[in-house]
Every structure is written in structure tokens, then in C-alpha cells.
Amino acid sequence: MGIHQYFWSLNELERIYRCPGKFKFEEHSVAAHSWKVVQYAKTLADIEERNGVTVDWKKLYEITSSHDYGEIFIGDIKTPVKHASRELRALIQQVEEGMVDRFIEEHIPEEFKPIFRRQLQEGKDNSTEGLILEVADKLDQVYEAFAELKRGNTEKEFIEMYRHALIKISHIRLHCVDYFLDQILPDMVNDEIVSRVDIRSITDEALGGRRNGMEQ
């Protein structure tokens, strides 16, 4: 009953973790993921603007910040399930939308209902803002998978996640995608190609002529 119910519900997304079941060195809540998507989208939109594209910032704000809100109702359904059949996928989306609608119907005051209906609907359309959201969402998969691989995780899932997200991004026609592929991705990959840590030589360098007991 009321906006309180909505504000209170946000806390749930701090307790839903992405990629349940897979071994990882670091967990990411849906809330933290959503925040990073908001951040990426901001910079991606800046890049679009610098290339003369007009960005509707209110729309971008609305669709990026709420893009995974529906997970409160449907939980964490694995990607392979969602894509198992076109029919199933459509049904799941219907159910999610139905539950969001019911939440709005029951809890949101009359005067805010249209606003919430607009904000909580699926935002990934073909508008500039919808495409930026799509890139930002996939970009977080790139970073999540990259961080695991960099830390030595050898689970196939993260290789696949990294690959698929890159491929998805590379097929979207936005200026910011070019910028990502040309300027950001090379830095990321080079960042990783760092020689492994060699404790002995760091030690030698730090101590210079001082130490004398170290065997060589």
C-alpha cells in the first residue's frame, strides 16, 4: 500500500545474486549490477552526445535504473531456460509483466500508476536509449566474466559469458560501441597480459643491496 512498499522492495535486489550455482571468486547482487549498468550507460550516452546524437536522459534514467526490477518477482531464471523455446520465453516474459502489473495495481497510488507502468516495462527497444541499455547490460557481463577469468577462474560458463556478451555488443550500431571496441576493449585485454607476479624479484628490488641472507 503506497510508495513505501516499492522503496522497501528494492532491498530484495541486494539479496538476489547473479549466476547462481557457478563457482566464482566474487558474487554480484542484482542491485550492484544495476548500479554499474546505470554508470556505464551514462558514459555511453556521453559518447553518443559527443557524436551529435540526442539522448533523452529522463528515459535513459528510467529504463537503466529499473531494468532488472522484475527479478524481484520471477527470481533468477537461467539464461538457457529463458531461451529454451520461443514459446517459453514469451510466457515467462508475460508472467513477469503480469506480476509487475499486479504489484503496481495493488501497491502504487492511483496518480503514480502511469509513471510506474512506463518505468517498469521492458526498456530494451530500438531507440537510442534502449540500445544503450542493451550495450550497458552486456558490458557488465563482459566485466564480470573478465574479472573471473583474470583471477584464474577456469569455468567454461565465464568464457561463454564473455564471448557472447562481446558478440552481442559488436552487432549493435552505436557510436559508443565503436568507441568501446576501439578504445576500451584493447585496454582491458592489455591490462590482463601482465607478467605473472614474481615474488622473489619484487623482494630483491625492494631490498636492493640491504639483504644478505637471501640465496640466489
Place this chain on the structure above:
Amino acid sequence: MGIHQYFWSLNELERIYRCPGKFKFEEHSVAAHSWKVVQYAKTLADIEERNGVTVDWKKLYEITSSHDYGEIFIGDIKTPVKHASRELRALIQQVEEGMVDRFIEEHIPEEFKPIFRRQLQEGKDNSTEGLILEVADKLDQVYEAFAELKRGNTEKEFIEMYRHALIKISHIRLHCVDYFLDQILPDMVNDEIVSRVDIRSITDEALGGRRNGMEQ
């Protein structure tokens, strides 16, 4: 390729947690839940046997130990989603079964395929063993919710979980259900009706005449 793939996959159920999103004082993995179901079912079957019912222990072993194995493939879909529409529920079950089948097809050696198909299929039929599994599965919901409520969790979900599981159990016609309702449940409820801890009186009792600085 091979049984190794199956054994290795079991580890995933140690990392899928029940009731994602809800605030709780204690998390339960699907693996730990499955083990408790195996334990409850064993005692429930003992009760049936004592009442002259014949139990097929091999079948009971197979269906209880593997009853949530499919969650590896479909992840943690919330109960309200599963029940949102009969059609959706049927589709989700189809997909889960399809994914289990594909796993068996791809990874299990030819000679074990029939065994795995039998073990990994849905076990909750109307046989004695199927009904015992149903009771044992609900019994773990009773205990999970009871523990949260006892520790002061006031989330509505756990009240609902406790109520629904009790109601579900009470409608199943087995000797062990009578035993549970008549002998086990009253102990559980009375266990909770314990006077709140009073630190001052525990302190007084422990120290007897010894202490003198305590104000009264």
C-alpha cells in the same frame, strides 16, 4: 562425457540457495536441503513400515536423493512464477525434463542411461514412496520457516511458507502424517513457547549469594 561429469555437477547444488531475495537469518543450499529430505524420508518410511506398509527402499533412495537435481539446469524459479499459470508450469517442467534428458544423452554412458532416466525423473507420484517424498519436502519448508520465525524473522513469506507446507502435509493420507501431526508438531510448537531469555535472573541464579555489587 561420463559419470565424472555427473559427480562434478553435484557441487553446483551447494551454491544454489533457497528463497533468493528474502531476508533470512540462515541460508540453506539445495544440497543441504536435499540431505535433510533424505533424512526425514528415512524416518517417515520407518513409521510406514511399523504400520505394516511395504516400502521400496531402492525407489525411495533414488527419488529423495535426486529430487531437486533439475535445479542445476533451471535455477531457482520462484514458486509464484511456477504456479502463475497451468500452461507456464507445464512448459517449465517440460524444459527442465528436456534439459535433464539432454544432459543424460550427452554425458551418461550408454549402459547407465536407463538408470539415470529413472532416477532423475520427477518422483512425486501417488506411490507410497512418492507421497513420502512429498511430505519430506514440505517438512523441510516447515522446519526452515519455523527456524526463521523462532529467531525473530517477521517476513510474511516465512509465515506463508510455514502455513502452506503444514496444510499440504495435512492433506496427504499416510500413517507418518498422522504421527507428525500428533507427535512431532506439538513438540515443535511447545519448544517455541519458551519464556524469553532474562539475563538478569540467569545472572542472579548463577552467582547465588556470591555477588554483592548488583543493584536490585
Place this chain on the structure above:
Amino acid sequence: MGIHQYFWSLNELERIYRCPGKFKFEEHSVAAHSWKVVQYAKTLADIEERNGVTVDWKKLYEITSSHDYGEIFIGDIKTPVKHASRELRALIQQVEEGMVDRFIEEHIPEEFKPIFRRQLQEGKDNSTEGLILEVADKLDQVYEAFAELKRGNTEKEFIEMYRHALIKISHIRLHCVDYFLDQILPDMVNDEIVSRVDIRSITDEALGGRRNGMEQ
């Protein structure tokens, strides 16, 4: 070097936890907090707009999403320290701003420097957007403290946090503050005034006439 460095750094805010040292039932990362602030601010701005106020959504987007980014550099300095002396507080803010500036200088490409300087500066000015950010930030303290108190945490810090945040909010002159105090806060407080869970009566109600072993 480059935007990659910025995107990669966001991950750090998933690992900085609020209120270090205090006992709490639930931890909140700065990333998750930031996301909730983005969400509250969106609805607060909707309320302003409904009251005829013009909102600069781009500015609101920029200042809310990045408002705690500086914590990457200065870490979690306790509020009492920050406020210990006007002089110290000014110095700490200077240092934080200096470190953000240096980060921009070293890592952000020339053409984005002005954008990042604007986005990463302190956003809590006296503009509508700055005030909305202030309310949203305090609102999250209200919700964090409320959740702890509701779950039985008796630490004085959370009572203080709840009180101070409420007082701070009540002194800001915005339509959304009136709405919060008149419509949202009463729901929150009433939500809490729920009779404690009584397991015995829930059990009795669930089982109706069915059970017979329960002592009364």
C-alpha cells in the same frame, strides 16, 4: 589509462561496506546504496514534476549515480570524524576532490575530462536536483536503520541514524519531502506495528479441525 580504468574501478564500490564496525543483520555495499539512491531520486523527482517543478534529468542522473564515487579514494571515514571539526571536514573534502581530480587527470582521455569533472564533483548544492539527492541519500539511511530496528537490532547507532536522517529530511523544502512525511513515513511506521508472530495460533489456524495431538 582510459575509460576502462574508470569502468574497472566501479567494482571497488561493491566491496566497500557501510557503517563498518557496527553489528548489523544485513550488510550494504556502497554500490547497492548508490543504486537505491538513484531509485528514490527518480520517484522523488517524479513527485516534484507532478507539482509543476522542472527537473533537469541529465543533471539528476549524473549527480545521483556518482555521488559516492569518491569513497574509492578516501575509504569509509566515520561520520563523527568528518564532523569533528569544520577544519578537518574541509581538509578531507579537499583531499577527496584532489584524488578524484588526479584520477581524472591520469586516466580519463582529454575529450572526456570536462564531463568527468562535472559528474564526479560534489552534487549536493541548493538546486532542486542537489536537494533531491540530499533527500534520497538520507532516505536510504532511514531505510537501512529502519530495517535493522525492525529485525531487532538494539544498537544505539541505528536509532541515531534513523532519527538524524528523519530530522535532516524534514528540514528540506521540497514537495517530495511533504509527500514522504505525509504518505510514505506513516506506512513505514504502521508496517512495523505488527503483532509479533505467534507460531501456535498460525499452526492452529492452518490445521483447523484436522490435528488432534496439540495440547492446548
Place this chain on the structure above:
Amino acid sequence: MGIHQYFWSLNELERIYRCPGKFKFEEHSVAAHSWKVVQYAKTLADIEERNGVTVDWKKLYEITSSHDYGEIFIGDIKTPVKHASRELRALIQQVEEGMVDRFIEEHIPEEFKPIFRRQLQEGKDNSTEGLILEVADKLDQVYEAFAELKRGNTEKEFIEMYRHALIKISHIRLHCVDYFLDQILPDMVNDEIVSRVDIRSITDEALGGRRNGMEQ
């Protein structure tokens, strides 16, 4: 008092973790371990049956599911301690059995006492079922240690655990041991001999001709 006490106690094994003190990437509760042992034993028994051996499934069910129940009473005593002296080991086992007996005496209703005494006694005898339990228990040590080594853990304890468990298994004369050594173990070892993840080449492959900014 009553079966409730037993069901409630199971929760404790979700909070006792194996190998306390050692650095590991993943913790395993005794409950999750017990469930995996139940699973392995099921497949190992299937292999025995395929080789014409008769399996007593009720007995197997009882001894595998409860095989570490006694840890509720004695806690996690390190293996080196248990084996420090034959005398100490016998004494510890005596104490554990005494505490299980006392639990049964105090809490289990008269009519179930014989059943619980049989189920909670040490199951690793020389029967087919006892030997299968022994193999399944060691198999989980193999998998636990293997997973740590695979993820880069260099602690000597896990090398030792892996080695000792393999040696122990290889000395047990069962058909399923042959199957494990000939069919499962090679898959496990080959699974590990995977080339390390090379992020650059995955990136190149994913993007094909598309990207152009990547230095080579």
C-alpha cells in the same frame, strides 16, 4: 523429547564446515558432504548391481545418509588427532558412540530406539554396503581436493587429501572401484589438463574481423 529433537538437530550439520583452519576457495558443510556421499553411493551401488552383486538398499540408505551424524556431538576433530594413537582413536570413538546412545536414550521414543541405534551406528563394516560407503566417503575427499587444486590452491593439505583418498579407494575390492579407476578418474584428470584461459585469443575469435582497435 521425541523425533522433533532429531529433525531439529539436523540443521547443526549445515553449520559444521569441513577442514577447519585450512585456506580454501570453497567451504563444504557436513550436510552438503553427506548428500554428495548419498549420491555417489547410489551410482556405485548401481555399478555393483550391474556386475551381479546384490545390494541391500535399505541398509545402504541408512548408513550413507547418517554416516557423519555423530559430528553433531564431537565436533570436527582433525584427522591427525584421531590417528595420533590407536588408544586415543578408540577412546574418541567410544565417546562419540556414547553420546549418540545418550541422545537416543533421552530423546527418541521407545518404539524407535532400536531403529535409531541401528541407523546411527558406524556403518563402515566389510559388507558390500559398508565398503560402498567407504568408497563414497573417500570419493568426496577426492572431489573436494581436486576442486581446490584445479582452482589454484597450493596448500599441501589438499595434495595430501587427494593422494590419500585415492590410495584408500584403490585398495578396496569392489567392481565400482575398478570402474572409478578405469572410467571416471581419467576423465577427471583430463578435464584438468585444459590449456589456461587466453583472454586475448577468445576476444579475437569472438569479434572476428569486426574490431580494429586491438593492437597485435
Place this chain on the structure above:
Amino acid sequence: MGIHQYFWSLNELERIYRCPGKFKFEEHSVAAHSWKVVQYAKTLADIEERNGVTVDWKKLYEITSSHDYGEIFIGDIKTPVKHASRELRALIQQVEEGMVDRFIEEHIPEEFKPIFRRQLQEGKDNSTEGLILEVADKLDQVYEAFAELKRGNTEKEFIEMYRHALIKISHIRLHCVDYFLDQILPDMVNDEIVSRVDIRSITDEALGGRRNGMEQ
């Protein structure tokens, strides 16, 4: 081989948690417990000195800081086990001492062996320092149990731990025990007798005449 082995081993006590298996709101590592014992002992010794007792600070330093080092070798054996029989208890202590001796023999350089033998032996003798250690060790049980009870934990074990530790302390004849019972314990108990948090009245007080929407 060498002091490095000893320094490196300390890390293990950060990963051994006290009271394994029991439900608690907060875990305590043996390392953190040891540090608190060091702190309590310091103040307890200050109290003795103020009463004219001579304290051997070097001895007190040595025995308090290392008093649980042996847990690295024997792990966390439950108190009931240790006390199950006088014979078993003596044997376990023998084994622990044997393992500590072997560690010193194998890893500690010749010239430090006598020092380590003295430091790592059982320190709870009848000297002033030994008795202070005993009080400090029990005092941490009082605080651990008190914190759980205060936060709403109703597990019997913590009531028992609190009671037994208080009784144990009250039987030791030291000036600091009198001070604890007369000055510290009453503050602790009174600290707890705080009226439960009442969110509505805190809210009313914070907002004063400002709010108007709150129902009363």
C-alpha cells in the same frame, strides 16, 4: 623450517571458528578471541597491580597471546567431548602437547626451542598470571554469550555458556574477580535492561510538530 613456519601458521587461527554447529548471529575466530583475551588480561592485571599484587608481565604476555595456539593441531573439539571422561581429556591434552612439541622440534631453530616450549605450554596454572588468563578466557565466553542473548538468540547453549563461565569466574580468588562482579557485571546486565526500541515514538520525537500525516 624456521620461524617463518610459525608466523605463517598464525593465519590458520583466523579460519577456525568457535562453537561450530551452533546458530549464532556473529562468528568469532580463535584469533579474534585470543586478542580479546589479551586485552581483558591486561586490564585485569592492572587491577591486581592497583591492589598491590606483583604481575610478571612477560609471563602474562606469553601465556595469554598463545593460549589457544594448540587448536591449530587438534581443531575444535567440543567441550562435552573434552570432559566426557577424565581419561579422554588427559589423552587429548597429551596428544595436543605432543603435536606442539613435534612442531617445535621440526620447525623452530635450535636456539629458540626452549623459548617456544615455555610459551606454547598450557598457561593456566595457579600463579597470578595463570589465574588471570583463566578469568580472561572465561570473560570472553561471558561476552560472546551475552551478545548473542542480547540480540535475541534463544539457543540453550548460550545460556549455559554464560552461566558456566560466570560460575567459573566467581570461584577464582583474585582482586579483579571482585572488581568484575561488583563493578563490571552490573553495568553489563543493566545495559541489557533497556526498553525495546519503539520506532513510532522515536519518529514522533524526531519530527516534533513538523509531520502531520502520521495517524495516532
Place this chain on the structure above:
Amino acid sequence: MGIHQYFWSLNELERIYRCPGKFKFEEHSVAAHSWKVVQYAKTLADIEERNGVTVDWKKLYEITSSHDYGEIFIGDIKTPVKHASRELRALIQQVEEGMVDRFIEEHIPEEFKPIFRRQLQEGKDNSTEGLILEVADKLDQVYEAFAELKRGNTEKEFIEMYRHALIKISHIRLHCVDYFLDQILPDMVNDEIVSRVDIRSITDEALGGRRNGMEQ
């Protein structure tokens, strides 16, 4: 009001974690760190004594055990911030000392105030004990960073922490520094230069002639 307040506050240092924000495989609380510093200092002082230096054990006890107590009041301020300007650093230290003083003023009974003032002041002066504390504190940074690097953490921060701590130690003129550099550090570095784990060869060695299915 009273020593109780002090004892109760120690618990906070179990919940403040070092190096907030950085990715690490293992977290270290300030309490656990403090205990390890106490341990290192004890052995470092033993080395000084063996070289004829007189150690004031009471002073050493006081300054090592409490050396990070002030973090309860100021929280975890990042090292770069502390060192950002000489002026800021001095101010932060002033504030910390002021808060410790106020705590003593408000909570510590009159007769203990001088003792607490001496114990809780900054202990790192130029006395033997002050220098030992400095070495012990840096030694824990060496071990924390070493453990991360050894486990595959490639974050620059831990390389820097390791280097800086080594350099700092090497500039302090104490016998125990020579001992560390000549005897302990070489063991640490050699300990790391262990060939990577090769699962196949461990498997082959464990099974000897027994296994036959392993491809070669």
C-alpha cells in the same frame, strides 16, 4: 560508564576489515591483525633479548595489544588519504586522539584514567618497544600481501603493500630486523618458489601400478 563499555567495544574491531574495497581471497579483521602483531612482537622481542637488549615487556604488551584501538572511532581511512598532506595527517591524528580522550573521559572510572591514557596513546616512538611494534605491524602487511600474491591475486595494491612494508622494515635498526631479513624472509620467498601442482603426476604416483585405465 565503566570498564564494561571498554570491553564491549572490543567487539567492534572484529567487524572492521582491512583494505576495504580491494579484491582479496581472504579478509582480515583489525582484531585478528592486532593479535598477529602481538605474536610477532613477542618473538621479535625474544630476538632482541637474545642479543642483550633489555625489553620492557609491560610496555610492549600495552602498546602492541592496543595499537589499532583508535580505529573504532575513526574507521578505516585509506593510507593514501592519511599521507595526502602532512597537515591532514596531523589533523586526523589529532581527531583520533581527541576521540580516544573523550571516550576515556566519559567511560573510564577515575582511578583507571591515567592507565588507559598511557595504553591508548600512539605507541610507535623510538624506544626499542616502539620500534618492535613498528616492525611487527609492517610484518603483518608483508604476510597479508604475501598470502594474496601466493594465491594468485594480481592486484597492484598487494605488490605495493608487500614492497613498501619490506622497505620500511629494512630501514629500522634492530637485531630482529637483521634476523628477519637473513633468516625468515628467505624461507618465505623459497616457500613460494614451489613447482605448480601437477594433478596428473600426483595421481600416477598415488596409484602406482594399480590403475590401468589412465591414458598416457
